Structures are given as C-alpha cells and as structure tokens.
Amino acid sequence: MSRTTRGLKEDKAGPFFLATLLLWFVSVLFEILFHRRSELLAIVAGCFFYQLANWVVRSFVSRDPLFVNTSVSLLHSSITSASVVFILVNQCLRNGSVGMFEHSELVGRTWPWAYPALCFSCGYFAYDQCDMLHYGLYSGWIPSILMHHLVLLIYLTLALYQNVTINSYSHLQGMLNYLLNVRKAWRMAGIRDARSKIIRGEWVLNWVTFTFARTAAHLLITGIELPLALFGMFGMNFLNASLGIDLFHAFKREEFSAC
Numbered sequence: 001m002s003r004t005t006r007g008l009k010e011d012k013a014g015p016f017f018l019a020t021l022l023l024w025f026v027s028v029l030f031e032i033l034f035h036r037r038s039e040l041l042a043i044v045a046g047c048f049f050y051q052l053a054n055w056v057v058r059s060f061v062s063r064d065p066l067f068v069n070t071s072v073s074l075l076h077s078s079i080t081s082a083s084v085v086f087i088l089v090n091q092c093l094r095n096g097s098v099g100m101f102e103h104s105e106l107v108g109r110t111w112p113w114a115y116p117a118l119c120f121s122c123g124y125f126a127y128d129q130c131d132m133l134h135y136g137l138y139s140g141w142i143p144s145i146l147m148h149h150l151v152l153l154i155y156l157t158l159a160l161y162q163n164v165t166i167n168s169y170s171h172l173q174g175m176l177n178y179l180l181n182v183r184k185a186w187r188m189a190g191i192r193d194a195r196s197k198i199i200r201g202e203w204v205l206n207w208v209t210f211t212f213a214r215t216a217a218h219l220l221i222t223g224i225e226l227p228l229a230l231f232g233m234f235g236m237n238f239l240n241a242s243l244g245i246d247l248f249h250a251f252k253r254e255e256f257s258a259c
Contacts, residue, residue, distance in 0.1 A: 012141060013138065013140070013141060013142060013143050013146060014133055014136075017129065017133060017143075017146045017150060018133050020150055021126065021129050021130060021133070021150075021153075024126065024153050024154070024157065025126065027157070028040060028043055028044070028157065031161060032044075037161075039115060039116070039119070040119060040160065041119075042115075042116040042119030042120050042123070043119045043120070043122050043123040043126070043160075044123065045119075045120060045123060046119065046120040046121065046122065046123020046124050046126075046127070047123040047124075047126050047127045048123075049120070049123070050072055050075070050076060050123065050124045050127040050128070051127050053071075053072050053075055054068055054069075054072050054127070054131060057071045057072065065131075065135035065137060066137060068131075069128070069131055069132065069135070069137055072127075072128070072131075073128065076121070076124045076128075079120075079121075080117075080121055083113070083117040083120075083121075084117075086113065087111055087112070087113050087114050087117060088100075090111075090112060090113065091111045091112070094112070110163060115160070115163070118156065118159070118160060119160060121156075122153065122156045122157060122160065125149050125152055125153050125156070126153060128149060129146065129149040129150070129153070132145065132146065132149075133146070
C-alpha cells in the first residue's frame with residue numbers, strides 16, 4: 001500500500017524516520033564541508049547512483065514501487081559482492097594471504113578500495129530508506145525494515161567517521177543481503193513451493209550465512225575502541241534479533257503454506 005493511500009493520520013512512523021534520515025544527511029554534509037572529509041563524497045555518489053538506477057528501472061521496465069525497489073536492491077547486492085571479491089583478491093595479490101584475516105588486519109587497517117566501497121554501500125541504504133518512505137514500502141508502528149536501515153546507517157557511518165573496522169564491515173554487510181533479495185525476487189516471480197529442492201536449498205544457505213556473518217562479527221569487532229564497540233555491538237545485536245525474527249516468520253509461513 002502506498003503512502004498516499006495509507007493516510008497521514010495512520011502513518012506514525014514515516015515522519016520520525018524521515019527526520020532521522022535528514023539528521024543523518026546533515027551529519028554527513030557537516031563532515032564533508034567543515035571537517036574536509038572529501039572521501040565521504042562516495043556516500044553521496046552512492047545515493048545518486050542508486051537513485052539513477054531506480055529511475056532507469058521505473059522508466060523502462062516497471063513502475064511498480066516494490067518491483068523497482070527489489071531490482072535496485074539486487075543491483076546493490078551484486079555490486080557489493082563483486083566489490084568484496086575484488087578487494088580480497090587485490091589485497092591477496094599485493095601482500096599475500098598470510099595474516100589477512102587476523103583481528104589486527106581486519107579491524108586496525110583499511111585495505112585499498114575498502115573505504116570507498118563501504119561509503120558507496122552506505123549511500124545505498126540512505127537511498128533505500130528514502131525510497132521506502134516515499135512509496136510507503138513498510139508497515140507497522142515500528143517498521144523493522146526502516147529501523148534496520150536507521151541502525152545500519154548510524155553503525156556504518158560511525159565506522160567511516162573514525163576509520164576503524166572498515167575491512168570487516170565491508171566483508172560482513174553484504175553476506176546475507178544478496179540471498180534475501182534473491183528470495184524476494186523469486187517470490188515475486190511466483191517461485192513459492194516450499195517443498196521444492198530449490199527453495200529448501202535457498203533456506204539452508206540463508207540460515208548458514210545469517211549465522212556465520214553474525215558470529216564472525218562478534219569475533220572480529222569485539223575488542224576495538226570501546227565507545228564504538230559498545231554502541232556497534234548493541235546495534236548489531238538489535239539487527240540480528242530483528243532479521244532473525246523476520247527470517248523465522250517467513251520460514252514458518254512458507255512451511256505452513258506447503259502443508
């Protein structure tokens with residue numbers, strides 16, 4: 001249901017999340033203009049790039065807001081996955097694979113291209129939050145998807161401001177999103193039989209990547225600068241619980257429909 005049809009009186013969450021998005025954007029602009037953090041311009045570039053992708057899909061493929069949003073999400077997941085592979089291979093060719101995944105390497109250093117890649121991906125989440133708010137692609141008093149994006153924007157931006165844990169964030173933040181977006185695309189295409197081997201295999205991969213990514217995050221991030229570690233792990237655990245509940249509900253819904 002679009003925002004125009006749900007009615008302003010019914011929409012209590014939209015104004016709050018729009019206000020937080022504007023505050024986040026002002027914070028980024030402040031860092032760029034007054035602290036001369038020109039490297040953060042990649043965040044703005046990401047926002048404009050994915051908005052352009054939105055316009056292309058909407059103009060030439062479909063005007064359905066959910067279809068457009070899912071298409072751009074798949075594009076982001078593909079770009080993120082490709083960038084992570086490129087960063088890993090590039091670092092391996094430059095310095096070898098020995099010690100690549102040690103805590104000090106992942107947390108204390110920033111590999112070539114990791115910082116702009118994370119900035120660009122951060123720009124996507126800002127675009128996506130704006131798109132969902134504009135077209136009302138959320139529901140409930142506290143929409144989990146909007147809360148997810150808000151916490152993730154704060155979480156990633158703090159890391160970018162302090163330039164810590166960039167390597168681990170770059171690897172972890174794209175591990176689950178691709179499979180979740182593929183799942184959404186398949187359901188939109190009518191592939192819904194929970195008893196099929198494809199769907200069961202997809203669920204296995206979803207649960208494996210969900211568990212591994214979030215366990216690895218605790219192992220890699222705990223122990224860095226105390227303020228960011230405390231806030232970051234709180235935010236990550238909030239996202240873990242939210243995503244886990246959503247995954248479980250979707251899994252049970254599909255299992256029930258297959259009975």
